[in-house]
Amino acid sequence: MFTTTSELLDLGSAILSYDLLSGSQTRAWLKPATNTNVMHHQVGAPWEIIRVNNITQDGRIIDLFAKSGDVGMYVAEFVLIPDYGLVVSIIAAGRESVGGVETYAALTQILNTMLPAVETAGRQQVSLQDGYTGLYADKTTNSTLRLGVDHGPGIVVEEMTMRGVDVLANIGAYSLAGYFTANQSSAPPDGGAAVPPYVDARAYPADISAHRGRQVSWRVLFSTISPEVQEELDEQLAWPGFGCQAWLGLDRQSYDYKSLGELVFSLGADRSVEGVESPVFGIALQKAGKM
Amino acid sequence: MLCHPNNTDKQFYAILVATDMALFPDDYWQNLGLPAIADGTGPNCSGFLGTRPCTEEDLMAVISDRPPLYRPYRGASYSNVGIILLGLVLERATGKKFDDLVKEKIFKPVGMEQSSFYGPGKSFKENGFAAIGESTLNGTFGIQEP
Numbered sequence: 001m002f003t004t005t006s007e008l009l010d011l012g013s014a015i016l017s018y019d020l021l022s023g024s025q026t027r028a029w030l031k032p033a034t035n036t037n038v039m040h041h042q043v044g045a046p047w048e049i050i051r052v053n054n055i056t057q058d059g060r061i062i063d064l065f066a067k068s069g070d071v072g073m074y075v076a077e078f079v080l081i082p083d084y085g086l087v088v089s090i091i092a093a094g095r096e097s098v099g100g101v102e103t104y105a106a107l108t109q110i111l112n113t114m115l116p117a118v119e120t121a122g123r124q125q126v127s128l129q130d131g132y133t134g135l136y137a138d139k140t141t142n143s144t145l146r147l148g149v150d151h152g153p154g155i156v157v158e159e160m161t162m163r164g165v166d167v168l169a170n171i172g173a174y175s176l177a178g179y180f181t182a183n184q185s186s187a188p189p190d191g192g193a194a195v196p197p198y199v200d201a202r203a204y205p206a207d208i209s210a211h212r213g214r215q216v217s218w219r220v221l222f223s224t225i226s227p228e229v230q231e232e233l234d235e236q237l238a239w240p241g242f243g244c245q246a247w248l249g250l251d252r253q254s255y256d257y258k259s260l261g262e263l264v265f266s267l268g269a270d271r272s273v274e275g276v277e278s279p280v281f282g283i284a285l286q287k288a289g290k291m
Numbered sequence: 292m293l294c295h296p297n298n299t300d301k302q303f304y305a306i307l308v309a310t311d312m313a314l315f316p317d318d319y320w321q322n323l324g325l326p327a328i329a330d331g332t333g334p335n336c337s338g339f340l341g342t343r344p345c346t347e348e349d350l351m352a353v354i355s356d357r358p359p360l361y362r363p364y365r366g367a368s369y370s371n372v373g374i375i376l377l378g379l380v381l382e383r384a385t386g387k388k389f390d391d392l393v394k395e396k397i398f399k400p401v402g403m404e405q406s407s408f409y410g411p412g413k414s415f416k417e418n419g420f421a422a423i424g425e426s427t428l429n430g431t432f433g434i435q436e437p
Contacts (some may be wrong), residue, residue: 027364143324165324176310179319207362217358248369251360255325256313256333257353282326 005089012080012087030065030082055115057151062115064107068100077103084118123149130272132265136285143283145276147203154202157220162281171199171222174253174260198226203263213267220261221246222253255280314342340426347379 014020021029032042032049042049050064065080075097079088088110090103097103126132127148132155136145146159160167172178199222206217225233225243233242253260258280266275277284311334312320321327334353338344354372361368378389385392390408398406405412411419411428421428 024363027362031364162324165322167324170323173323174312174325176312176315179312179315179317182319183317206360207365208359210358219360247367250368252310254311255320256328257311257357281324 005091008076008078008089008091009087012078012089016080016082016085016087030080052111055111056119057116058153060153062111064111066107068103070098070100073098075100075103077107079107081115084115086114086118126155130268130270132273135288136276137288138283138285141283143281143285145278145285152202154204154221155218157201157203160201162278162283168199168201168222171201171224174255198229199224200226203261213271214269216265216267218263218265219250219259220263221250222261310339311337314339350375350379 015026018026030044030047032044032047034043035041036043040051042051044065046067047065048068050066051061052064053059053061055062062081062083065082067078069076069078073093073095075092077088077090077100079090080086081088088107090106092103092106133147133149136147137143142161142164144159144161145157148156148158150156157168167174173182201220201222203218203220206219208217209215210217223243223246230241230243234240251259251261260280262279264277264279265273266277268274273287275284275286312325313328313333314335314337316328316333336343336345336349350372381392382389387395393408397403405414
């Protein structure tokens with residue numbers, strides 16, 4: 001096949017923009033079908049999925065959906081990075097490029113340069129005057145929500161006070177286990193109950209919106225396993241990461257069928273963030289300004 | 292290592308009705324800032340802790356007007372509700388009750404004579420173990436058994 005990097009970028013963009021296949025089809029397609037004996041390599045159809053985790057400061061895993069090819073002394077690399085909506089196209093020729101190491105080295109350079117920059121830009125974007133971070137308040141219910149960013153993933157929930165109650169400090173109490181412990185009833189607290197001293201609350205976009213994007217759903221994850229506890233667990237178990245069970249615990253804390261971690265942001269016609277609602281608490285807060 | 296949900300899909304809530312806090316209305320929740328629930332609304336089944344087991348009608352009433360959690364095929368999220376629905380689909384497709392289906396297709400062919408969804412088998416008297424204070428042995432979770 002004869003082509004140009006520019007046109008391959010167009011192809012990659014068309015795939016990630018769902019121009020050719022639907023969103024569901026595309027998301028189902030950009031998935032691994034099997035693993036290999038290298039943790040960083042998975043195989044899709046036809047993707048060569050490369051899992052990198054040493055690019056960003058928090059060491060998150062970023063999946064690269066790549067397709068490599070070569071004939072003679074021509075080598076090509078086509079990479080989709082759905083997590084960031086990026087496309088990379090490398091076409092190389094010449095003796096030095098045979099074998100692929102040069103193209104992968106170029107890809108590495110691109111990732112090391114671009115991804116941290118894109119990540120920083122993302123943090124700056126949510127921190128703009130009309131972005132997501134800042135202080136939200138509802139005076140009538142004495143409720144406040146303060147969001148910020150740090151070097152970790154998502155948006156940090158720095159403060160969450162609902163009807164005067166510090167939700168973060170009492171996060172363990174929002175459970176049947178907490179309820180039964182507090183009431184000292186005969187029913188046992190199935191699985192730990194005390195108020196955890198450590199909590200790291202981060203919000204992530206749920207990719208669901210309504211009203212032409214004027215309402216956007218996010219989810220807060222309340223992580224109560226500290227780095228110290230995580231280290232202990234890593235030593236105790238045959239595999240690392242036991243403390244990171246986000247995929248298992250999503251929406252486990254619910255009250256009247258509403259998730260404790262659901263946040264629905266309201267955007268103005270100009271896409272500026274104007275407020276946020278917590279459906280479970282039944283409180284809508286207005287964006288008060290930047291801290 | 293920081294934890295975040297880079298894989299989540301499933302159009303439905305992952306909640307298990309059995310652990311919804313509003314199963315036990317109490318000042319305790321209001322003291323935590325949560326709103327009171329109007330009488331007659333809210334979850335009232337689970338099979339746990341003295342509440343009645345949930346039925347298919349209970350489940351459908353709950354999920355039919357819940358918004359999706361994520362768009363399809365974003366990733367994967369643990370979902371008790373998803374498996375419960377799968378159980379209901381199997382019943383519709385085969386015309387058999389879920390536990391009969393599992394007995395016929397899995398337990399019997401494999402020879403799992405002590406296994407069942409409704410109470411421990413005969414060997415429990417000799418080999419079974421129940422922790423002090425265990426609350427889930429006497430009862431059923433209804434459609435949440437899968």
